[in-house]
Every structure is written in C-alpha cells, then in structure tokens.
Amino acid sequence: MRLSGWGRYPVLEARTHAPRDAAALRQLVATAPPLIARGNGRAYGDSAVHPAATVEMRRFDRMIAFDPASGQLVAEAGVLLADIIAAFLPRGWFPLVLPGTKFVTLGGAIAADVHGKNHHRDGSFRACVDWLEVMGPEGEVRRCSRQEDPALFDHTLGGMGLTGIVLRAALRLRPVETGWIRQTTVAAPSLAATMAALEAAEATYSAAWIDGFATGAGLGRGLVMLGEHALRADLPPGQAPFPAGPRRRLSVPLDLPHFALNRPGLRAANALYYRTGGRKAGSRLVGWDGHFHPLDALHGWNRLYGRRGLVQFQCVLPPARAEPGLAALLAETAGAGGGAFLAVLKRLGPQESAFSFPMEGYTLALDFPANERTLALLDRLDAIALAHGGRFYLAKDGRMSAATLRASDPRVEGFRAFREARGLTGRFRSAQSERLGL
Amino acid sequence: MRAPVLILGARSDIGRAVAHEFAARGHPLQLAARDAAGLEPDRADISLRHGVAVTLHEFDALATATHDAFVAGLPELPGIAVCAVGLMGRQEESERDIAAALRVMRSNYEGPAGILAVLANRFEARGSGTLVGISSVAGERGRAANYVYGSAKAGFTAFLSGLRNRLARRGVHVVTVLPGFVATRMTEGMALPPRLTAQPQDVARAIARAVERGRDVVHVRPVWRLVMAAIRAIPERIFKRMRI
Numbered sequence: 134m135r136l137s138g139w140g141r142y143p144v145l146e147a148r149t150h151a152p153r154d155a156a157a158l159r160q161l162v163a164t165a166p167p168l169i170a171r172g173n174g175r176a177y178g179d180s181a182v183h184p185a186a187t188v189e190m191r192r193f194d195r196m197i198a199f200d201p202a203s204g205q206l207v208a209e210a211g212v213l214l215a216d217i218i219a220a221f222l223p224r225g226w227f228p229l230v231l232p233g234t235k236f237v238t239l240g241g242a243i244a245a246d247v248h249g250k251n252h253h254r255d256g257s258f259r260a261c262v263d264w265l266e267v268m269g270p271e272g273e274v275r276r277c278s279r280q281e282d283p284a285l286f287d288h289t290l291g292g293m294g295l296t297g298i299v300l301r302a303a304l305r306l307r308p309v310e311t312g313w314i315r316q317t318t319v320a321a322p323s324l325a326a327t328m329a330a331l332e333a334a335e336a337t338y339s340a341a342w343i344d345g346f347a348t349g350a351g352l353g354r355g356l357v358m359l360g361e362h363a364l365r366a367d368l369p370p371g372q373a374p375f376p377a378g379p380r381r382r383l384s385v386p387l388d389l390p391h392f393a394l395n396r397p398g399l400r401a402a403n404a405l406y407y408r409t410g411g412r413k414a415g416s417r418l419v420g421w422d423g424h425f426h427p428l429d430a431l432h433g434w435n436r437l438y439g440r441r442g443l444v445q446f447q448c449v450l451p452p453a454r455a456e457p458g459l460a461a462l463l464a465e466t467a468g469a470g471g472g473a474f475l476a477v478l479k480r481l482g483p484q485e486s487a488f489s490f491p492m493e494g495y496t497l498a499l500d501f502p503a504n505e506r507t508l509a510l511l512d513r514l515d516a517i518a519l520a521h522g523g524r525f526y527l528a529k530d531g532r533m534s535a536a537t538l539r540a541s542d543p544r545v546e547g548f549r550a551f552r553e554a555r556g557l558t559g560r561f562r563s564a565q566s567e568r569l570g571l
Numbered sequence: 572m573r574a575p576v577l578i579l580g581a582r583s584d585i586g587r588a589v590a591h592e593f594a595a596r597g598h599p600l601q602l603a604a605r606d607a608a609g610l611e612p613d614r615a616d617i618s619l620r621h622g623v624a625v626t627l628h629e630f631d632a633l634a635t636a637t638h639d640a641f642v643a644g645l646p647e648l649p650g651i652a653v654c655a656v657g658l659m660g661r662q663e664e665s666e667r668d669i670a671a672a673l674r675v676m677r678s679n680y681e682g683p684a685g686i687l688a689v690l691a692n693r694f695e696a697r698g699s700g701t702l703v704g705i706s707s708v709a710g711e712r713g714r715a716a717n718y719v720y721g722s723a724k725a726g727f728t729a730f731l732s733g734l735r736n737r738l739a740r741r742g743v744h745v746v747t748v749l750p751g752f753v754a755t756r757m758t759e760g761m762a763l764p765p766r767l768t769a770q771p772q773d774v775a776r777a778i779a780r781a782v783e784r785g786r787d788v789v790h791v792r793p794v795w796r797l798v799m800a801a802i803r804a805i806p807e808r809i810f811k812r813m814r815i
C-alpha cells in the first residue's frame with residue numbers, strides 16, 4: 134500500500150503487517166526482509182516506513198499494570214498517550230512529557246524520545262521511562278533500563294526504531310490536582326524579546342508561536358505561552374477539576390486544493406493572530422487539551438496542505454549561537470522562502486542520551502507545503518543550522534542528506550557501531566535510515 | 572451500579588470493542604470465550620482503563636449441553652448479553668467438506684441461538700434484560716460466494732426476530748445487529764471497499780446506542796440498508812446468473 138508519515142511526503146509503496154501478538158511479531162522479525170516498526174504515523178517523514186516491511190504496532194494496545202503509590206504504568210507499545218490521559222487524568226495522573234499531539238504511541242514517543250513544552254525543566258520522554266522490553270533481531274525479548282543493559286536503553290530512546298521493536302514500557306506519570314492549565318500569554322515584538330521571555334520563564338511549560346512571515350524589526354516576533362498545572366484552589370467555585378473529554382473533533386474530509394492555504398492569506402492571518410494575541414495577553418485557565426494540543430481539535434489537519442503534503446523543518450541550536458542562527462533561519466524563511474505556515478520556538482534544557490534529538494539550546498520548527506521551492510529552501514536552512522552548530526530532528530525529516538546528518542551530529546558513528554555490534558543493521562531499517570546511512 | 576454485560580465470543584475483534592465501549596460507560600463485564608484464561612491481558616487492560624470489575628468465563632458455543640450450567644455458574648445473571656460468536660469458514664472448503672460446512676452452520680446458528688435461548692428464559696423469568704445478537708447482512712440473501720455462512724446467519728436473524736416478538740411484552744428486549752463489512756480478524760487479507768467497511772469500534776458504539784435507545788435492528792453503516800434492499804430486489808432469474 135502507499136504509505137507516508139504525517140506530512141504525506143514522501144509517499145512510498147510499502148508492504149505492511151499488523152501482527153496481533155508477540156508470536157506473530159517474532160515470526161515476522163525472523164522471516165521478513167528488513168523491517169521497521171510503525172506506531173501511529175505521526176512522525177512527519179519516512180521514519181516509520183520501509184518498503185519491504187512496515188510493522189504496525191497499534192494492536193499491542195493493552196495497559197498492563199498501574200501502581201498508584203509510585204505512579205508507574207506498565208503498558209504495551211501501541212497504547213496512545215491520548216488513551217493514558219483518558220484513563221488516568223480523572224484519577225489525578227498526567228504524562229510527564231507530552232509532544233504537540235496526543236495521538237502518538239508509547240513506542241513512537243520512546244523511539245523519537247519526544248520532548249514537550251517542559252523539556253527545559255523535566256527533560257525528554259526518557260525521563261519518565263523506568264524500563265523497556267525490546268524485541269531484538271532474533272525475535273528475543275530483552276528488558277533494559279538504566280541498570281540492565283543500559284546501552285540498549287540509551288540507544289533505543291531516540292533510536293528511531295533502529296534498535297529493535299519496543300513491546301512494553303514502564304513509565305512514571307505525574308500527579309496533578311486538576312486537568313486545567315493556568316496559561317499566560319506574553320507578546321514579544323522581536324526575536325530578542327521572544328528569546329528573553331523564554332529565558333526568563335519560570336513556568337513548567339513554555340513555548341513560543343512565531344510569526345513566520347514577519348521580517349525586519351519584527352523578525353521573530355511571537356506570542357510566548359506559559360503554562361502551569363492549576364491547583365484545586367485556582368479553580369473558580371463549581372468548576373469540575375477535570376475537564377470533560379476532548380472537545381468534539383472537527384475533521385478535514387478532503388484534500389484541499391493546493392492554493393487554499395495561500396501565502397498572502399496566511400501572512401495576514403499571522404499578523405492578525407499576533408495582534409489579537411497581544412491584546413489578550415494575560416493569564417487564564419484553559420483545559421489541558423487546548424494548551425498542549427490546539428491542532429488535535431482539527432482531525433486530519435495535514436489534509437489542509439492538499440495532496441502534495443507538508444514538510445517540517447526542525448533543528449536545535451546551542452545557546453551561544455542560537456540568536457544569530459535563529460535570525461538567519463527566520464530571515465531566509467520569511468525572505469526568499471516566502472514565509473513558514475507555522476513556526477514554533479522552544480527552549481530545551483540539558484539532555485543525556487546516545488542519539489536523542491534534544492540538546493541544550495533553542496529548537497525551531499517550521500511547517501511548509503511540500504514543493505520544489507520548499508525543498509530548495511530546506512537545503513539552505515540545513516546549511517544555516519550546520520553553520521551554527523545545530524542538529525536535526527529525525528522525527529520531522531523526510532528529505533535530509535546523509536552528509537548533512539553526519540556533519541551535524543558526531544554521534545552518528547557511535548550509533549552505527551552499536552547497530553553493527555548488535556546485529557541490528559540488516560534487520561531493522563526504515564526508508565529514512567537507508568537514506569541517511571544509519 | 573450499571574447492569575453487568577456478558578460478552579460471548581469476547582476474543583473477537585468486535586467483542587473486544589464492545590467490551591471497551593460498555594466498560595467506558597461504567598458497566599462491569601463478564602467475558603466469555605474459549606480459552607478464557609488467555610483473555611487475562613484484556614481483563615487487566617479493561618479494568619485498569621475503565622475502573623470496572625471484569626470476570627472471565629470459559630465458554631464454547633458448540634458445547635450446547637453445557638450452556639445451562641455456564642449461565643448458572645456466572646457470578647450474577649447479566650443485565651445485557653451480547654453474542655459475537657461466529658465463524659465464516661472458507662466457502663470452497665464448506666462446499667467440499669460437509670463436516671466443515673456443518674461447523675460453520677452450527678457456529679453461526681445453533682451455538683449462538685442455543686445460548687441466547689437459555690439466557691432468554693432466565694431474563695424472561697426475571698422480567699428484564701437485553702439480548703444482542705450479531706448476525707450479518709450475509710443472511711439477507713444467499714450468494715454463491717458465502718451461502719453456507721449466510722444461511723446460518725439467516726437462521727440466526729430469524730431466530731432473533733422471533734425471540735424479540737415473543738419477549739416484547741415480557742420486559743426483555745432483543746437487538747439484531749446486521750453489520751456489513753467490518754475490518755476484523757475474520758476479514759483480514761480481504762480487499763474491503765473502505766466506504767462500506769466499519770471498524771469494530773463503530774459496531775460497538777452502534778450496539779451500545781441500540782441497547783440504550785431500545786432499537787430493534789441496527790445496520791452499523793446505514794448505506795448497507797440500501798445496498799441490501801437493492802440486492803434483495805433483483806429478480807431471482809437474473810440474480811442466479813450474477814457474480815456478486
């Protein structure tokens with residue numbers, strides 16, 4: 134079948150399998166050609182696709198045990214973070230790390246070692262994982278943790294499915310008093326102001342929406358959104374502590390024609406969003422879903438970009454070179470590139486891991502429609518990020534070159550060596566890993 | 572507390588989805604299947620997610636002599652019983668091998684009707700309850716491609732209709748479910764037209780709604796009502812030459 138990631142670019146013809154249990158999965162690992170696990174397909178590019186064999190993990194979707202004393206949940210890899218919230222938020226527990234969509238599987242969150250708006254305080258997904266069970270190249274299942282086979286643990290978190298198939302994981306949830314977030318919005322008129330606001334933020338959650346069309350003095354202007362779990366005492370009397378399930382979802386039923394999201398319209402919409410956001414600046418209570426996942430409310434929003442799909446560019450720059458690097462990336466985007474349809478900036482904190490994306494610094498994510506002009510722009514953005522010591526998020530990539538990856542990340546050699554040593558290279562491969570020489 | 576729901580054939584994809592749907596609405600569950608102990612991971616999953624009590628019960632629809640004892644052995648007579656037992660078999664095999672054909676007939680008619688008959692009498696004596704039988708549009712008209720399965724489903728559909736008629740004034744409600752294509756283990760590997768194909772969760776939602784609203788016959792996807800009306804309307808002399 135024709136398969137792609139969330140961006141619907143690139144699209145590949147791939148054979149898929151959807152095993153129901155470990156025995157069927159073992160059979161596949163033993164007999165199928167090189168294969169890759171697939172969670173809920175929310176990585177943008179070709180991380181979760183291999184033409185010869187793509188193994189869907191959504192049927193491994195059982196929760197196994199929960200310990201209310203420690204907040205530890207044991208669950209199969211196909212469970213969605215959305216399911217965990219649905220089951221445990223009403224009991225006062227919340228994931229420690231949540232990416233910008235809740236429709237990701239545990240396996241996907243582990244393989245990409247995802248980060249949330251609290252990375253600067255709490256770290257990446259790894260921080261909440263106690264142990265993993267991973268099926269290796271001979272179909273054997275091995276448990277790993279910080280104590281037990283730590284090398285497998287380190288390389289699997291952030292290993293993009295290339296170290297085996299995650300079957301189960303134990304993770305710690307965070308106790309919360311309510312499902313509400315005290316959200317504060319601050320308008321920042323320039324890149325320096327946006328960065329200063331993120332730097333000064335003491336809130337648990339912070340991220341900035343950037344006007345991806347603004348140029349000149351307004352380059353990098355944005356709305357910095359800060360969030361804190363609301364306490365019971367913060368709620369007005371009569372307010373239920375846990376908001377009712379996510380809002381009714383609207384969905385995009387059809388691919389829009391490619392001109393529907395057009396640049397002049399978006400430029401105006403961005404400017405308007407910035408001005409009204411600035412006027413509404415201040416503090417208010419919002420439901421967790423609205424704070425973390427504004428896009429989830431519009432089901433299938435990737436179809437807004439039409440048949441050709443979208444690509445996202447995401448890199449992280451070290452603190453010392455972040456400001457000039459971000460300025461150059463945004464100027465290139467808004468100038469010759471014609472603007473980014475969506476731009477988000479986050480502060481990341483220190484990170485330990487063998488191959489995870491995050492590192493201390495600033496991460497910028499830019500969405501574009503997939504077309505020739507965008508692909509040419511992305512090559513230029515790669516070069517700017519490289520020149521400023523940046524590295525790239527594989528979960529968003531579907532087009533980077535192997536040379537760029539190697540130039541950006543000295544850890545590639547070590548990751549490859551681990552794959553060789555454990556006999557993983559011939560067994561677990563994605564279209565992305567082949568393109569990037571992993 | 573909400574009425575306990577008994578699910579017969581709880582390992583089936585549709586049965587599992589029905590279990591989650593009722594558990595999410597706060598109903599405790601009794602899951603019945605062959606090799607019930609193998610459902611322990613599902614039991615743990617459902618009770619963890621939804622905070623309801625879930626029990627497992629060994630059940631073989633073809634062992635009709637054990638059905639009375641099976642029902643008597645449940646921790647409590649359920650308020651709602653859903654039968655998802657079924658076997659499609661392979662049509663060519665059913666044509667060649669009469670034993671295989673009989674197994675398909677018995678698994679879709681005799682077994683399901685037998686267990687619902689036992690439950691019906693107990694529900695009638697109590698004066699309340701809802702019985703849900705999952706039959707199929709395949710029972711609406713026999714086709715060369717699957718008439719052995721279809722004929723047994725036709726029998727089951729007629730049985731449910733008669734049971735509903737009999738119990739209508741006795742406080743017991745009977746729901747007939749006529750799904751078209753559903754993406755499950757039964758249809759795995761078949762090329763199903765996406766617009767006509769439901770997910771197990773769609774069937775489960777339709778069942779829970781039908782139980783709550785007291786509906787009699789539900790097609791999960793309404794278009795199947797039209798499709799089947801059209802298929803039934805074809806004159807036999809033309810139909811017998813068609814390949815559909």
Ligand SMILES: Cc1cc2nc3c(=O)[nH]c(=O)nc-3n(C[C@H](O)[C@H](O)[C@H](O)COP(=O)(O)OP(=O)(O)OC[C@H]3O[C@@H](n4cnc5c(N)ncnc54)[C@H](O)[C@@H]3O)c2cc1C
Pocket residue numbers: 138139169170171172173174175176177180181190210211231232233234236237238239240241242244245246247248249292293294295297298299300428528529563
């Ligand atoms: C709207 C949106 C917002 C996002 N926001 C963020 C964000 O804020 N922060 C962030 O970090 N990411 C973000 N992402 C990216 C997303 O979190 C990651 O791509 C995540 O990996 C997707 O999980 P998935 O279950 O869909 O996995 P897939 O996309 O199916 O797979 C992703 C990778 O995980 C591997 N994988 C999946 N399951 C397993 C398994 N069982 N065993 C081994 N490997 C496995 C695959 O091989 C692949 O390499 C966002 C994505 C979208 C669409």
Ligand SMILES: NC(=O)c1ccc[n+]([C@@H]2O[C@H](COP(=O)([O-])OP(=O)(O)OC[C@H]3O[C@@H](n4cnc5c(N)ncnc54)[C@H](OP(=O)(O)O)[C@@H]3O)[C@@H](O)[C@H]2O)c1
Pocket residue numbers: 579580581582583584585586604605606630631632633634654655656657658659678682705706707708749750751752753754755756757758
């Ligand atoms: N899928 C469709 O397109 C479709 C369409 C219309 C109607 N239906 C009906 O929907 C129902 C559920 O089927 P499904 O699609 O979910 O497929 P399924 O997963 O194959 O379910 C069939 C279930 O019936 C159980 N079963 C068979 N014989 C049994 C017996 N003697 N005793 C106990 N259990 C028995 C099987 O149990 P084991 O797990 O122990 O084998 C299996 O769990 C069936 O009645 C089917 O006919 C399905």
